[in-house]
Each structure stands twice: as C-alpha cells, then as structure tokens.
Amino acid sequence: MKAAILRAHGDASTIEYGEWPDPVAGPGEVVLDVRTAVLNRRDWWIMRNPARAFAPGILGSDAAGVVRAVGAGVTRCAVGDEVIVYPATGWGSHDDAPGPEFEIFGVPRQGVFAEQVVVPAECLFPKPSHLTWSEAACLGIACLTAWRALTTRGGVGPGTSVLVTGAAAGTGTAAIQIAAALGARVLVTTSSEEKLQRCLELGASGGADWRDEGWPDVIRAVASGGVDVAIDSAGAASWPGILKALRDGGTLVNFGDTAGDVATVDVGRVYWGQLSIHGTTLGSPREFASLLDHVATDAWRPVIDVVVPLQRTADAFRRLDEPERFGNIVLEVS
Numbered sequence: 001m002k003a004a005i006l007r008a009h010g011d012a013s014t015i016e017y018g019e020w021p022d023p024v025a026g027p028g029e030v031v032l033d034v035r036t037a038v039l040n041r042r043d044w045w046i047m048r049n050p051a052r053a054f055a056p057g058i059l060g061s062d063a064a065g066v067v068r069a070v071g072a073g074v075t076r077c078a079v080g081d082e083v084i085v086y087p088a089t090g091w092g093s094h095d096d097a098p099g100p101e102f103e104i105f106g107v108p109r110q111g112v113f114a115e116q117v118v119v120p121a122e123c124l125f126p127k128p129s130h131l132t133w134s135e136a137a138c139l140g141i142a143c144l145t146a147w148r149a150l151t152t153r154g155g156v157g158p159g160t161s162v163l164v165t166g167a168a169a170g171t172g173t174a175a176i177q178i179a180a181a182l183g184a185r186v187l188v189t190t191s192s193e194e195k196l197q198r199c200l201e202l203g204a205s206g207g208a209d210w211r212d213e214g215w216p217d218v219i220r221a222v223a224s225g226g227v228d229v230a231i232d233s234a235g236a237a238s239w240p241g242i243l244k245a246l247r248d249g250g251t252l253v254n255f256g257d258t259a260g261d262v263a264t265v266d267v268g269r270v271y272w273g274q275l276s277i278h279g280t281t282l283g284s285p286r287e288f289a290s291l292l293d294h295v296a297t298d299a300w301r302p303v304i305d306v307v308v309p310l311q312r313t314a315d316a317f318r319r320l321d322e323p324e325r326f327g328n329i330v331l332e333v334s
C-alpha cells in the first residue's frame with residue numbers, strides 16, 4: 001500500500017509518500033481502507049521531537065474509512081461498514097483519567113496516514129451519515145478533546161460563559177460550536193479580525209486579540225465580570241491572562257501548550273479567587289459515544305480548512321503553521 005512515511009525527525013520535508021507493507025488484522029482487529037485522515041498538532045510535535053520520532057513510521061490518529069477485512073472474533077463490524085476511529089487504546093474503566101496502558105494512535109503504533117490501517121475493532125464507531133468523509137474524520141482528537149473539556153471537565157451548560165483560546169484551531173473551532181450548542185455564551189481569543197468574524201459565524205458572541213496585552217480586561221468586560229470557564233489550548237502564554245479573565249470561582253480547563261509549556265502565574269489569584277484548574281486529554285470511548293449521540297441530533301459540523309491528497313502530506317504539515325489556517329487539515333486518502 002501507499003503511505004506518508006516519516007523518514008526521520010525534523011520538518012515536513014522528512015515526510016515521504018511511498019510503499020509500506022500491507023497491514024494484516026490479528027484476532028479482534030480490523031483492517032480499514034482509510035478514506036480521510038486529519039492532521040493534529042500531536043503529529044507535528046512527534047515529527048519534530050527526536051526523542052519521539054520513530055522513523056521510519058506512519059503518523060496520524062484520526063481517520064474515517066471502510067472496513068476491508070476483519071480478524072478472528074470480530075462481531076462489532078463487518079466488511080464494507082463505513083466507520084470512524086476512536087483514536088486510542090487503553091483508556092480503561094475510570095472516567096477521571098485514562099489508565100497506564102493509554103496510547104494514542106500514530107507512532108509507535110502505525111498511524112492512519114496510509115491507504116490501510118489495522119485498529120482494534122472496539123475503536124470503530126459508525127460514521128455519522130450526515131457528515132462528509134472529511135468532517136467525520138475530525139470527530140476524533142479535535143472534537144472529542146473539546147467535548148470532554150467542555151462537558152466532563154468544564155461542566156458547561158445553558159447560560160455558562162465560556163472563553164475559548166486557540167479558537168482558530170481544529171480543537172478551538174469544535175469547542176466554539178459545541179459550547180454554543182450546549183447553550184453557553186462563547187467568547188474567543190484569536191489574532192485577526194477575519195478569524196474573529198469566522199468565530200462569530202460559528203456561534204461565538206465576541207472576543208479579543210491575544211496579541212493585545214489588555215485582552216483579559218476586554219473579556220472580563222464583555223462577560224460582565226469574568227467568564228465561568230476557559231477552555232485553553234494555548235498554554236503558558238495564555239494562563240496569566242486567563243486567570244484574570246475568569247470570574248471568581250471560575251474554572252480553567254487546559255489540554256494543550258501551543259504557546260509554551262511553563263507558565264508563571266499569580267498563585268494568590270487562584271486561591272483568593274477560588275479558581276479551579278483542570279487538565280484534560282482526549283476522552284474515553286464512552287465520551288466518544290456520547291459525542292456521537294450529540295452530533296446526531298445537532299446541526300454543527302467540524303470546520304475544514306483544506307483537504308489535501310495523501311501524496312501531499314508534507315504540504316499539509318506546512319499548512320499547519322500558516323497563520324491563515326482556520327479549522328482542520330484533512331488528508332484525502334482514497
């Protein structure tokens with residue numbers, strides 16, 4: 001089969017389109033003909049990190065496709081089923097955090113930037129029929145992470161005021177739409193007027209430019225004294241501002257560190273303001289099922305920035321760093 005192969009750690013030029021051995025399904029596993037896959041920042045981090053780039057290897061966690069073959073004992077799906085992938089194994093039975101076996105697909109396990117991939121049958125869920133192949137593939141990392149951050153960890157519901165940082169990202173665009181669908185009032189930080197306008201179209205009601213030092217005051221003013229919850233993927237650069245933008249008693253939920261991983265924060269603001277800080281990563285298979293129930297009954301759709309053929313995966317990685325990017329970068333595989 002053909003695949004986008006990570007030849008060495010480094011920049012996008014280390015990704016080559018080439019031949020890779022066809023995968024075979026073992027007991028309990030399924031071979032999927034991948035139709036679409038999605039780039040995530042995780043793939044970018046692994047590609048660049050010499051400690052984590054298992055070369056040669058195949059990146060990619062999120063995919064939608066058609067079941068090609070099933071291994072012994074598989075009853076969950078059949079050849080020809082249209083499915084999407086829950087992108088991890090080993091979450092376990094606890095909802096507060098995954099167990100020690102937790103692993104997200106794509107290096108060291110073969111990822112989905114390939115014509116075929118083997119996944120455990122338990123990771124496959126029916127593709128929502130109203131979504132395109134590109135939209136359906138985005139439900140994995142981007143949408144599930146936003147879903148758990150907002151619901152399980154953030155407790156967001158009707159009337160909650162929510163700040164979303166990293167608003168133009170795959171995760172951020174999902175968070176805006178899901179929060180709005182849950183009845184929240186959504187504010188964002190983003191770095192251009194054009195991107196703010198697009199966030200407003202997705203359901204945000206206002207926002208501020210994170211490059212402007214006064215952005216926390218803008219958010220506090222618009223939210224009449226501070227937001228209830230902040231959903232943050234920017235990380236260190238955003239935390240001091242977020243702690244100001246929250247109302248007393250508010251909650252910061254973080255799942256990323258695009259803009260730095262070590263923050264200096266005002267600890268007094270945390271205890272005096274009765275703030276909560278929650279970390280979150282991905283979501284359990286049970287939360288994925290509840291996300292799919294929500295998606296089936298709601299009108300929002302994952303936002304697609306571009307769709308690029310698998311042959312041009314290196315270009316797709318370059319697009320991830322372009323400031324105009326808005327939403328998910330999808331690979332069209334077949």
Ligand SMILES: NC(=O)c1ccc[n+]([C@@H]2O[C@H](COP(=O)([O-])OP(=O)(O)OC[C@H]3O[C@@H](n4cnc5c(N)ncnc54)[C@H](OP(=O)(O)O)[C@@H]3O)[C@@H](O)[C@H]2O)c1
Pocket residue numbers: 040041042141142145165166167168169170171172189190191192195210233234237238255256257258259280281282320323
């Ligand atoms: N823990 C998990 O399970 C999980 C799952 C998914 C993602 N993540 C993490 O979440 C983050 C977001 O991932 P992604 O792939 O969706 O998007 P991404 O490409 O990493 O993030 C792009 C966003 O970051 C914003 N940004 C960059 N610098 C900023 C700064 N100094 N202050 C505020 N915002 C800034 C950009 O805002 P503008 O466009 O407005 O400039 C843009 O919206 C990544 O760190 C990723 O690793 C974690």
